[in-house]
């Protein structure tokens with residue numbers, strides 16, 4: 001396999017052999033460890049020295065299902081720290097099948113120059129001038145590029161928000177239908193891409209270079225067993241295809257953990273109108289698709305296709321987090337408006353979660369009323385228009401809070417929190433506060449362990465035990481993100497036999513001994529690199545805190561505040577900080 | 581005493597024709613716990629992960645009050 005290193009300043013591309021130290025890494029392990037090794041932590045995120053790295057997971061390109069995941073890493077303009085943002089679609093698989101382990105974008109285009117990176121085959125890639133594409137929205141861009149370069153291309157691009165270098169800008173990637181609806185949304189990495197002068201990466205989808213696997217027979221056997229487990233699991237086999245992640249809406253609301261009206265409440269009155277069950281019924285009645293394949297090699301199909309009453313396409317992959325961000329968080333119970341907002345965010349190239357939180361802060365400050373869906377839509381349109389208010393919304397909740405001098409801003413390290421209130425699920429308080437990523441739910445999702453009615457390990461509204469479960473989840477997820485396994489295919493590794501399949505595949509591919517110890521070590525190594533980078537960038541323990549509102553304002557209906565103490569937060573990764 | 585049980589996600593499949601918002605009216609003895617109620621409605625306990633009584637999160641050993649609205653959810657995964 002090779003690295004493709006692209007220098008935007010000199011407009012050159014270079015193919016490199018993989019250095020020994022990176023040969024067994026993929027996905028998040030590769031992006032985070034490389035960034036920590038290769039780059040000064042004090043560089044300007046939108047400057048010439050930041051590096052933007054795209055890396056398929058370690059398993060991507062192998063016969064293992066649900067491994068079409070791409071890690072995108074850089075120093076984030078939103079948080080000022082290291083970032084790994086994960087996206088599906090077709091790009092990761094396409095890169096892996098061209099024998100590309102990572103694409104590293106360096107430098108910065110001179111003046112106002114803008115480019116496309118066209119990757120046709122291994123050893124064949126070029127920068128193509130694209131000055132005329134600046135400002136173009138992602139759906140129009142993907143269509144144009146497919147017309148010009150052919151249908152069998154994967155397109156990873158930015159929209160107007162990335163062109164403006166706004167701090168919530170996403171990187172959008174095309175799904176199997178060629179629509180740019182999959183988002184590496186978090187951390188404003190679209191702004192980094194815009195700052196480099198790179199509008200899109202076009203990757204040929206017809207690569208056939210087989211993945212390097214030491215023991216192919218052993219790998220196949222474990223991969224088949226893994227696929228069977230995922231298929232047989234009720235959640236990944238039945239629930240996700242039917243409802244997608246939106247199935248979480250009702251239970252999280254029932255748990256009083258659905259942040260509503262900028263996290264003033266834990267339950268939303270309009271929940272029945274925006275639940276996963278309602279969404280599935282509406283989609284079916286209108287002739288849309290509840291089940292839709294979003295990513296290469298997927299057998300779960302958690303994506304969907306939302307349509308209007310007339311059956312016209314609105315958006316694809318309407319997910320739980322977006323239903324919350326553009327629904328409960330801004331007091332909006334209109335599902336059609338949520339779907340429209342999801343589409344607009346994809347089209348303009350902006351993170352739905354950060355944008356929902358930014359709108360919520362603006363509404364909370366009295367700029368508009370909660371529940372005003374039309375105002376939300378026109379404000380998101382303003383992001384693309386580049387108005388002053390549009391720029392504030394596009395720069396995220398902190399920018400909006402500062403503008404209105406409003407202190408109720410639900411962010412950690414500048415990133416808007418996700419759809420689980422940390423007061424009602426205290427394990428998420430630990431994850432939001434301590435991950436290097438800023439308030440991020442995928443870094444360590446401990447919702448299940450907090451809410452379980454039977455044999456639940458912790459009390460969701462107490463601090464006891466939360467640090468440990470969040471720490472373990474974060475270390476585990478860092479390894480999952482490095483392997484390139486989709487979050488939702490984790491049913492395959494939920495049991496002892498399941499995780500052993502993963503270890504077997506790791507060993508079979510690498511030709512090295514691999515077991516639980518190596519798995520945990522991989523996760524720890526990734527987190528250690530991320531924390532180290534952030535420390536060098538100037539982060540201290542004081543940054544591992546939630547905003548005051550979560551400690552001071554009891555959240556109805558349970559009327560609880562975050563009880564995890566500062567000392568407990570600091571104990572999460574102390575052992576990593578202290579080891580050499 | 582009577583309670584109303586609402587099923588979400590895959591759980592309505594145990595009662596064909598039952599939609600989440602409809603709910604089942606169930607007669608239960610006083611001092612019935614959440615776990616016993618799940619048993620009474622004949623849903624395998626491993627299929628139920630989250631329970632809410634009158635909009636508040638509940639644990640398996642909690643007692644179900646008269647007239648309660650009990651929501652049952654299947655196990656969750658992932659984020």
Ligand code: SF4
Nearest residue numbers: 294295298300302486
């Ligand atoms: S389950 Fe969803 S996110 Fe995961 S690979 Fe399939 S379509 Fe993509």
